[in-house]
Amino acid sequence: MFHFKKESRIAFLSLLPTVIAVFIFVYGFILWTLRVSFSDWIGVMPNYTFAGFSNYSDIFKSERFQIDLWNTLFFTILFLFTCVIGGLLLAIFLDRKLRGGSIFRNIFLFPMAVSFVVTGVAWRWIFNPGMPGSLNGINQLLSNIGLSCLTWGWFTQSNHFMNFHVALISLIIAAAWQLTGYTMAMYLAGLTAIPVEMKEAARMDGASEFQMYRNVILPMLQPITLSVLIILVHISLKIFDLVYTMTGPGPGFATDVPGINMFETTFGGNRYGEGAAISIVMFILVAVVIIPYLINTMKRENI
Amino acid sequence: MKKRKGLHLIAYLLGVAMLLTAFTFCGKQAEKKLEIFSWWTAGGEAEGLAEMFKIYSNENPGIEIVNATVAGGAGENAKAVLASRMQGGNPPDSFQVHAGHELIDSWVAAGKMEPIDFIFSNIMESYPKGVIDIISSKGHIYSVPVNIHRANVLWYNKKLFKKYGLKAPDSLDEFFTVAQKLKAKGVTPLALGDKGIWSSVQLLETVLIAKLGANGYKGLWTGDTAWDSAGVKDAIKTFIKILGYANNNHNALEWDGAAQLVIDGKCAMTVMGDWAEGYFKAKNLTPDVDFGWAPSPGTKGTFDALSDTFGLPIGAPHRANAVKWLMVCASKEGQDAFNPKKGSIPSRIDGDKSLYDVYLQSAMADFSANDIVPSLAHGAAASPSWLTMISDAVTLLVTEKNADKADASFVDAAKKSLKM
Numbered sequence A: 001m002f003h004f005k006k007e008s009r010i011a012f013l014s015l016l017p018t019v020i021a022v023f024i025f026v027y028g029f030i031l032w033t034l035r036v037s038f039s040d041w042i043g044v045m046p047n048y049t050f051a052g053f054s055n056y057s058d059i060f061k062s063e064r065f066q067i068d069l070w071n072t073l074f075f076t077i078l079f080l081f082t083c084v085i086g087g088l089l090l091a092i093f094l095d096r097k098l099r100g101g102s103i104f105r106n107i108f109l110f111p112m113a114v115s116f117v118v119t120g121v122a123w124r125w126i127f128n129p130g131m132p133g134s135l136n137g138i139n140q141l142l143s144n145i146g147l148s149c150l151t152w153g154w155f156t157q158s159n160h161f162m163n164f165h166v167a168l169i170s171l172i173i174a175a176a177w178q179l180t181g182y183t184m185a186m187y188l189a190g191l192t193a194i195p196v197e198m199k200e201a202a203r204m205d206g207a208s209e210f211q212m213y214r215n216v217i218l219p220m221l222q223p224i225t226l227s228v229l230i231i232l233v234h235i236s237l238k239i240f241d242l243v244y245t246m247t248g249p250g251p252g253f254a255t256d257v258p259g260i261n262m263f264e265t266t267f268g269g270n271r272y273g274e275g276a277a278i279s280i281v282m283f284i285l286v287a288v289v290i291i292p293y294l295i296n297t298m299k300r301e302n303i
Numbered sequence B: 001m002k003k004r005k006g007l008h009l010i011a012y013l014l015g016v017a018m019l020l021t022a023f024t025f026c027g028k029q030a031e032k033k034l035e036i037f038s039w040w041t042a043g044g045e046a047e048g049l050a051e052m053f054k055i056y057s058n059e060n061p062g063i064e065i066v067n068a069t070v071a072g073g074a075g076e077n078a079k080a081v082l083a084s085r086m087q088g089g090n091p092p093d094s095f096q097v098h099a100g101h102e103l104i105d106s107w108v109a110a111g112k113m114e115p116i117d118f119i120f121s122n123i124m125e126s127y128p129k130g131v132i133d134i135i136s137s138k139g140h141i142y143s144v145p146v147n148i149h150r151a152n153v154l155w156y157n158k159k160l161f162k163k164y165g166l167k168a169p170d171s172l173d174e175f176f177t178v179a180q181k182l183k184a185k186g187v188t189p190l191a192l193g194d195k196g197i198w199s200s201v202q203l204l205e206t207v208l209i210a211k212l213g214a215n216g217y218k219g220l221w222t223g224d225t226a227w228d229s230a231g232v233k234d235a236i237k238t239f240i241k242i243l244g245y246a247n248n249n250h251n252a253l254e255w256d257g258a259a260q261l262v263i264d265g266k267c268a269m270t271v272m273g274d275w276a277e278g279y280f281k282a283k284n285l286t287p288d289v290d291f292g293w294a295p296s297p298g299t300k301g302t303f304d305a306l307s308d309t310f311g312l313p314i315g316a317p318h319r320a321n322a323v324k325w326l327m328v329c330a331s332k333e334g335q336d337a338f339n340p341k342k343g344s345i346p347s348r349i350d351g352d353k354s355l356y357d358v359y360l361q362s363a364m365a366d367f368s369a370n371d372i373v374p375s376l377a378h379g380a381a382a383s384p385s386w387l388t389m390i391s392d393a394v395t396l397l398v399t400e401k402n403a404d405k406a407d408a409s410f411v412d413a414a415k416k417s418l419k420m
Helices: A006-037 A054-061 A063-095 A101-113 A116-127 A137-144 A168-193 A196-204 A209-220 A222-238 A241-246 A258-268 A272-302 B002-023 B043-059 B073-087 B101-108 B129-135 B158-163 B172-184 B198-220 B230-243 B255-263 B276-282 B319-330 B332-342 B358-369 B384-400 B403-418
Strands: B033-038 B064-069 B094-098 B143-145 B153-157 B188-191 B267-271 B291-295 B302-306 B308-311 B371-374
Touching: A006 A272, A054 A063, A054 A272, A063 A101, A063 A168, A063 A222, A063 A258, A063 B384, A101 A168, A116 A137, A116 A168, A116 A241, A168 A222, A168 A241, A196 A209, A209 A222, A222 A272, A241 A258, A258 A272, A258 B073, A258 B384, B033 B043, B033 B073, B033 B319, B043 B064, B043 B319, B043 B332, B073 B094, B094 B101, B094 B319, B101 B308, B101 B384, B129 B143, B129 B302, B129 B371, B143 B319, B153 B158, B153 B255, B153 B276, B158 B291, B172 B188, B172 B230, B172 B267, B188 B255, B198 B230, B198 B267, B198 B302, B198 B371, B198 B384, B230 B384, B230 B403, B255 B267, B255 B276, B291 B358, B302 B358, B308 B319, B319 B332, B384 B403
Parallel strands: B033 B064, B033 B094, B188 B267, B302 B371
Antiparallel strands: B094 B308, B143 B308, B153 B267, B153 B291
16 A cells, blocks of 8 residues: 555545546547557448558558648748747737737737637638639728739639648638737746846846847747747647638648548548548657657756 | 545545546436437428428327437538447437448448338339439348439529520530630639539539440449549540639639529529529529529439438337338328428429429429439448548649549549449
């Protein structure tokens, strides 16, 4: 029998149901998915016949999945870039105690309170290009203010440069609209935590405002940037709801992502083995980002 | 201190209780119950379902009907829920499923459905052979079709056609002539809404029927017609040519958006299943005055059918009640109650024509006279796994317009699917 202190025994017992549930419903099912991804399961009833790596070779050979991976790469890079730069700039402006700053802070934060599904539907209307002669949404706005040269097909555009589908731009704008406010809030918290003395000292030493931000503030915000990046990367790698409601797989899979491919392969096509293989690839992509971060945090907490 | 300990205990017990509830099945099963699972949640189809429930309750008083519906995703969400219930050994008494391979290659192949030949034993002659073929596997019937929709219909703006002195095209050649004339007048000839790619798959299937004929098309699904044959290649090239006459924002619209373009006179025609008629009528258009219809170009004499059916899962908790439900679904009375509301025609050939509108009457006439073939885009012709492979290839075909590459993908998909 383990010998616990009374307090910690109660704590342990209180945690136990959750721990059991997490082990079954999270880790148990990850293992199960891994098993299915090596099986021959096509059709509605489970079939665990071992199929080796055939599901993995099938998905990596399929053009759709290759497009998905490129889309994920470009989406992640541009989405992160927009959110971090946008969020940082907004935070810096708000930190300078603008008049009405709290109003702006709430306005910028508000999109985060909306679910991705709602964002997706709303931005689908906004970016729906309409037809020549009867433009819709943002195209109509642009042409009404005399910028009709800027109207284009948005997410209905199927062309691509190298492997970058231009239709992704619409998705990136929508996703960044939702999460820039969140990034801003994180940075704002970081900025508030920086003691005023630091800034004053920098100014006393004759640093310009830009130099102060570049050499004093930004380095101090580094841990925040890391957290922001990790959180945004895992959202971006797993994204499904926004894309599903806003564009779907898109013309020629211009806006397809692994999540949608997985859903359609598994529940549309009953190819559970392949669907599970896609899930495992997504899981590995996220794990590659998250696990070093978790290890890092744990080390820091133990010190 | 004592009080706090009590609180901890309560919290702990609550946690355990919640966990246990999650594992407990609601095992209470009253005898007098019937659970019907469908994705008919709104509009005419929900009303039609309610009409059938009414008939059932009149014939079988005292049985409580549980209307288990799952909304959304054109049935995709419902299918995911159904799959987990069936896999978990908790089937409903009867569930909605598209006729054909969507049922045959899934639940029938898995041995989860009971053959229901006995329901048809006395009424076989009321059903066309083409329909019985679609719902049968290895000589047994597995589901009752309550309705029939036609996928190969060309809808056109009658006023626009009158204005330019045009007539609905019969053949694909005529279609291109008409399209050319409309284009010259500045009207987009064809409306397409393939945000959900099935609209394009459906358009391709009508072209395949036109080029291969009813038997050649049916052979695609049995391996008798080769996917790399000249006919299929020709169909793919024609399909690409047709796309050249479609609205350029087709991938931003669903089928109803395309129908709206025809209503607004921005486009002249659209190829869509006959649920489009319901949309036209909901917008206060009069059949044969504001809009006209014809079999899609080159498919005259062929009826490209899809159907919603109900089957009998093995282990249905109230089997006797479910059998009575299937009797209602198979009866003339039940189908004539459901279909006028849903805007489809009965799967029997003896429906009461006076209950249906002028389009549906013409569809009923074609249904009893034409060759009936199963629709691809709606799960009748091919297994779900095959259909998604074809859909993926069509998604690329629509944007890349590469006929050879698409044909290679189709051949590959057929090879993978037919060996199973």
